[in-house]
Amino acid sequence: MTTLTDRYVYAALRTLPEQQRPDIERELRGSIADAVDARRDSGEPDEAAETAVLTELGDPIRLAAGYADRPLHLIGPDLFLDWWRLLKVLWAVVLPCVVLGVTIANLIAGTPPGGIVGAAIGVTISAAVHIGFWVTFVFVLVERSSSKRMGPFTTWTPAMLPQLPAPGTGKLSELVASAVLVALAVGALIWQQFNSVFQDDAGNAIPLFNPELWSFWLPYFIVLLIAEIPFALAVWRTGRWTFRLAAINTVLNLLFAVPAVWLLLTDQVVNPAFAAATGGRWLAWSIGITATVVLAICVYDVIDGFLKARRASAVTAA
């Protein structure tokens, strides 16, 4: 008949190296028997004594980890920062490349815009998860393989400290990036009016966006996009984000997101002729996805502005 002790000893020993088992088993059984005897001598019934002793010893896997000197965490404090920094760098470098690659490939293959956005989102999520999993997996192995505590990979020195954001020296790269983005977006809006994957019977391009939008909304969005440039310039001149700039950024985002989502959800964005030419298969869900992406980007941008403002004010106050 197997006792609770048999089951406990089996559970504790099975994860230990073979050659250590007999010795640990003999000692562990002896210790448990000693403790049970002591409880029995003080008048406890056999079974209650055994249960109490095993309860006190606790989870057998925890005990085994103690014998094997095995960590009870995936990544310990020594490696945590290396793990987190590597993960952030890989995400920041690899994900944009992946999105760019997939988008270019889909453009060449002639995938409709909704399909491109969907593919980009899908591939971003799966690449982010893969990077996260494999980096973590390697670090977990390193944490377990090093018999001696080896300390962090990178030794920190004061030279690694970040520069203070000094006034008047904002990131030029951010300014250039927003100017380029605005130029691309305005260019794309105008380009799609005269070029398209679909032609009507007379050979004229069928624009993606509803031509009726040119009466007000498309010029409105172009003006709004161009307004991003003086705003980016203001951020660059100030050298850092302030709460006032974050508030203006919020207004700009609202002016963009509210009409854009409204137009999308009321089916006014896509040219009916374009929709007819595609057969309308992908239209319904790609509009939903586009609206979600627009909202997500705007919300992120607003929050990002306030976070940058708070960080900058914390630094200058210190």
Added chain:
Amino acid sequence: MDDDLLSGHLQELRRGTVVLACLALLRRPGYGYALLESLEQAGFAVEANTLYPLLRRLEKQGLLESVWNTDESRPRKFYVTSSAGARLLGQLFEDWDALTQSITDLREGNER
């Protein structure tokens, strides 16, 4: 005073003393469960699932030696402090004395 806070700090303060107490008690040979009892009586309460792996670790570090005693009906692994263990114990005691002196100074407010 918050009970969790107090017990947390007390645990931190006592953490290293279990090794010292083991090395001191095992100058006379002893086995797992008996040592658990003597530690408790001596005022060094420690969990069984901490002590048993600790004994093996100290043995691996050469601070304890062990021998199986099969004279009685229940075979027991007896541990005894090795000469290296005794040397380390001496150093731990010295450090403890220095610490006691520092704490006395702190308490009486005559630190330099």
